[in-house]
Amino acid sequence: xxxxxxxxxxxxxxxxxxxxxxxxxxxxxxxxxxxxxxxxxxxxxxxxxxxxxxxxxxxxxxxxxxxxxxxxxxxxxxxxxxxxxxxxxxxxxxxxxxxxxxxxxxxxxx
Amino acid sequence: xxxxxxxxxxxxxxxxxxxxxxxxxxxxxxxxxxxxxxxxxxxxxxxxxxxxxxxxxxxxxxxxxxxxxxxxxxxxxxxxxxxxxxxxxxxxxxxxxxxxxxxxxxxxxxxxxxxxxxx
Numbered sequence: 001x002x003x004x005x006x007x008x009x010x011x012x013x014x015x016x017x018x019x020x021x022x023x024x025x026x027x028x029x030x031x032x033x034x035x036x037x038x039x040x041x042x043x044x045x046x047x048x049x050x051x052x053x054x055x056x057x058x059x060x061x062x063x064x065x066x067x068x069x070x071x072x073x074x075x076x077x078x079x080x081x082x083x084x085x086x087x088x089x090x091x092x093x094x095x096x097x098x099x100x101x102x103x104x105x106x107x108x109x110x
Numbered sequence: 111x112x113x114x115x116x117x118x119x120x121x122x123x124x125x126x127x128x129x130x131x132x133x134x135x136x137x138x139x140x141x142x143x144x145x146x147x148x149x150x151x152x153x154x155x156x157x158x159x160x161x162x163x164x165x166x167x168x169x170x171x172x173x174x175x176x177x178x179x180x181x182x183x184x185x186x187x188x189x190x191x192x193x194x195x196x197x198x199x200x201x202x203x204x205x206x207x208x209x210x211x212x213x214x215x216x217x218x219x220x221x222x223x224x225x226x227x228x229x
Contacts, residue, residue: 002154032211032212033211033212033213033215035211035215035216037155037216039155043221044205044219044220044221044222045147045155045205045207045216045219046219047209047215047216047217047218049215050214050215050217051212051213051214051215056215056217086154088154088155090155090157090211090216091211091212092210092211092212096172097169098157098169098170098171098172099145099147099157099160099169099171099210099211100157100211101147101154101155101156101157102154103154104154104155
């Protein structure tokens with residue numbers, strides 16, 4: 001049982017938009033930055049979004065992050081087959097004094 | 111090119127110990143938090159431990175606190191994870207990563223090293 005709650009899977013057609021939710025509480029998402037990671041099969045995770053809504057160099061603006069209260073959302077527009085991967089949200093939990101991840105969401109581009 | 115390369119994984123019996131190493135290069139090691147994250151076979155990512163730039167602050171997941179110790183050698187650009195009293199549930203790929211939860215994010219990950227705890 002992960003501290004942060006994500007849907008196990010989402011799917012959409014190429015070119016469409018999808019959002020992935022990440023629900024937490026005040027001790028984690030509510031009062032800390034959120035980051036998002038993409039993990040392609042058999043590879044290491046890759047940073048997509050940091051500090052809730054910032055993109056590292058090289059990450060296209062098709063990827064966006066936002067937060068409202070104790071929930072965060074990753075948005076992906078213009079879906080491509082290469083976006084098929086597992087996506088994880090993460091943040092610091094001040095009550096646990098440790099990092100926490102969501103359980104991961106498998107994105108399928110139909 | 112930034113590199114972090116893990117080593118030290120392998121097969122160990124329950125109750126045994128293992129020390130993971132992570133060699134960092136092509137960035138100023140002393141400017142960064144470093145983090146260990148693990149992933150059990152077929153499962154999601156799990157925070158293990160992290161350490162601040164000068165090693166004065168260390169944080170652990172509840173599941174490993176008291177058994178694992180994170181440390182760093184800034185003179186040699188190296189990160190370590192000493193794992194004692196290993197359990198079957200510690201079986202996972204262990205990733206060394208640059209950065210932290212929060213400011214800047216965990217922005218660069220190694221390929222991971224597999225630790226298998228089994229008799």
